[in-house]
Amino acid sequence: xxxLVLNCGSSSVKYQLIETTLEAIAxxxxxxxxxxxxxxxxxxxxxxxxxxxxxxxISAVSEILEHGAAIAEILRTLTDPASGVVEHSGAIxxxxxxxxxxxxxxxxxxxxxxxxxRQIEECIELAPLHNPHNLRGFLAAKEILPGVPHVxxxxxxxxxxxxxxxxxxxxxxxxxxxxxxRRYGFHGTSHRFVAWRSEALLGRPRAETRLITCHLxxxxxxxxxxxxxxxxxxxGFTPLEGLLMGTRCGDLDPALIFYVMHKEDLSEHQATTLLxxxxxxxxxxxxxxxxxxxxxxxxxxxxxxxxxxxxFCYRLRKYVAAYAGAMGGADAVxxxxxxxxxxxxxxxxxxxxxxxxxxxxxxxxxxxxxxREGEIxxxxxxxxxxxxxxxEELLIARxxxxxxxxxxxxxx
Amino acid sequence: MEIRTLxxxxxxxxxxxxxxxxxxxxxxxxxxxxxxxxxxxxxxELVASxxxxxxxxxxxxxEKKVILNRVRFVAGLEELxxxxxxxETVNExxxxxxxxxxxxxxxxxxxxxxxxxxxxxxxxxxxAASGRPDRVIGMHFLHPVPRSPIVEIVRGVETSExxxxxxxxxxxxxxxxxxxxSEYPGYVVTRAIVPFLNEAMYxxxxxxxxxxxxxxxxxxxxxxxxxxLEFADRVGLDTVMSWMEHLFRELGxxxxxxxxxxxxxxxAGHLGRKSGRGFFLYRGYERIRPVEGAR
Numbered sequence: 001x002x003x004l005v006l007n008c009g010s011s012s013v014k015y016q017l018i019e020t021t022l023e024a025i026a027x028x029x030x031x032x033x034x035x036x037x038x039x040x041x042x043x044x045x046x047x048x049x050x051x052x053x054x055x056x057x058i059s060a061v062s063e064i065l066e067h068g069a070a071i072a073e074i075l076r077t078l079t080d081p082a083s084g085v086v087e088h089s090g091a092i093x094x095x096x097x098x099x100x101x102x103x104x105x106x107x108x109x110x111x112x113x114x115x116x117x118r119q120i121e122e123c124i125e126l127a128p129l130h131n132p133h134n135l136r137g138f139l140a141a142k143e144i145l146p147g148v149p150h151v152x153x154x155x156x157x158x159x160x161x162x163x164x165x166x167x168x169x170x171x172x173x174x175x176x177x178x179x180x181x182r183r184y185g186f187h188g189t190s191h192r193f194v195a196w197r198s199e200a201l202l203g204r205p206r207a208e209t210r211l212i213t214c215h216l217x218x219x220x221x222x223x224x225x226x227x228x229x230x231x232x233x234x235x236g237f238t239p240l241e242g243l244l245m246g247t248r249c250g251d252l253d254p255a256l257i258f259y260v261m262h263k264e265d266l267s268e269h270q271a272t273t274l275l276x277x278x279x280x281x282x283x284x285x286x287x288x289x290x291x292x293x294x295x296x297x298x299x300x301x302x303x304x305x306x307x308x309x310x311x312f313c314y315r316l317r318k319y320v321a322a323y324a325g326a327m328g329g330a331d332a333v334x335x336x337x338x339x340x341x342x343x344x345x346x347x348x349x350x351x352x353x354x355x356x357x358x359x360x361x362x363x364x365x366x367x368x369x370x371x372r373e374g375e376i377x378x379x380x381x382x383x384x385x386x387x388x389x390x391x392e393e394l395l396i397a398r399x400x401x402x403x404x405x406x407x408x409x410x411x412x
Numbered sequence: 413m414e415i416r417t418l419x420x421x422x423x424x425x426x427x428x429x430x431x432x433x434x435x436x437x438x439x440x441x442x443x444x445x446x447x448x449x450x451x452x453x454x455x456x457e458l459v460a461s462x463x464x465x466x467x468x469x470x471x472x473x474x475e476k477k478v479i480l481n482r483v484r485f486v487a488g489l490e491e492l493x494x495x496x497x498x499x500e501t502v503n504e505x506x507x508x509x510x511x512x513x514x515x516x517x518x519x520x521x522x523x524x525x526x527x528x529x530x531x532x533x534x535x536x537x538x539x540a541a542s543g544r545p546d547r548v549i550g551m552h553f554l555h556p557v558p559r560s561p562i563v564e565i566v567r568g569v570e571t572s573e574x575x576x577x578x579x580x581x582x583x584x585x586x587x588x589x590x591x592x593x594s595e596y597p598g599y600v601v602t603r604a605i606v607p608f609l610n611e612a613m614y615x616x617x618x619x620x621x622x623x624x625x626x627x628x629x630x631x632x633x634x635x636x637x638x639x640x641l642e643f644a645d646r647v648g649l650d651t652v653m654s655w656m657e658h659l660f661r662e663l664g665x666x667x668x669x670x671x672x673x674x675x676x677x678x679x680a681g682h683l684g685r686k687s688g689r690g691f692f693l694y695r696g697y698e699r700i701r702p703v704e705g706a707r
Contacts, residue, residue: 011438042438044416065414247472266468269559274469 008137423454
């Protein structure tokens, strides 16, 4: 089955066309036939970058004013006689949509029905920057591809298995009941993908392992996966909590926000932007939010670049150890995301010092495993440490296929 | 109606503030000033206010660049003929606004809608000069526009439903809660704030308390974010005085008569934050606070 996977942001649409079957999933042999991104939607100079499998990348700039036009342009490209990968849009059999926030309503992927759309709308208050665009993308895609099933895959769904003692804050309980104030967690699709993939690499079923999965990109989170289920994760009510990130501060004492607002005479908006866009690696270093750049600056002797990397590694180490504590131990630590997949130096600095819980890195393997799958722990290390490149789009395609296949099976 | 390019007349405090919000909402702005030097100065002022917001962590460096990239400052009105919609933000003076409307009316295609940003004047009178009174409407934005959540929408006698719908759509795009008001001097916000500001100035003039203490008392007493005198300084004391004069003239009630202290300060050129001195002293956008313990 050919599944179009869409990830719609405020002014962008990222997509992949993935060919998958139940057999391909089992063999990890599904293929991305093409992928691309349309950016700067709403302007006369929107850019479309498209890469069909095994062929060179194509870029074009044109006027694309809204998401519907972007999706139409994507379909035109996918079916283009010269550069396309399918003959006509009828070859696309289903569409999978990334949706950031599913609240407590969704613990798994679902077909987009009017009722589901209504529930996603209810979650807009919780994710005002993402859910409206995810929905806009769905409505546009539904209009252009009305005859095929559309499926919603939520960033929060995987973490719905967290127990109350992990998802509640120490606030009056009534706030949870009234406004849904609780920890939701994000990056669920990525944590779930690497947890699934680890099964093959570890040669042990998920039902027997305790995993600590670390998604380390510009946004970063850690997840405790106990026998296949998320039991804790470092992002909370919003993606601001937890690890130090590119421009987000992560954990802090909430009382200091009011203090800083008073001292610096900040509005609520300025304070929110301060925490989300001016903090983290960028705020500490004053140089960049990009880990590769910081490591390069550090090598040249930049003191605050070093400090930023130190903070990042230290907090990651604390979370890994905490989640081992939460699960009564760990069998594997998995690293993914841009930093997790590529920054060997960060992996080494963050995980050194965890020998007490059985984490022993192999410096050579760590150095050599960049941008690819592999084990980086020393032979005989009680805890396996794995690098697994994430693939959220693939998981969205697979969820879409499984739902469609189950629906077809139920119908016969 | 799709608004892709918005024309603006006037690069003063309000004009720049509206332009900043419009540009950060993804709409291109062509902002017309009367001359090249004025256009350049307006751009420099916008850069300064964006730098201030950056210093306060309200925007990022790339957001600043995007906004500046989307606002084009030009001399003369000619280029506004291509805009989808035009907002004028020139001085709060009926004749000046009517003159702008007259020129826009002659310049722009007949279906183009004009918005006038006024807090006190009659939309009907302003609209009459445009030659298309059904396509003119008032939108009274509040300063600072990027942060203020409301806009008053004022229909003139002949404003059409379609024009009103366009104004509502612009309010939605700019994330403002629209307050529909009837044409009447001062509408809601200006009319309600003017006597309050005036009273605070009388208290200072009569020697009851210092400007510092009047603001402190009202800020702490009623949980206002700014005291009335610092608020007036930020708006510009000449602007505040023009509101008062207009309301006094239109409604005849002495509660709108500008406090003599305000008149004196405006004559002396102490116009508030923009001149560096009003009821308080300023360096750029920052207020110079009295040294702790000096009082």
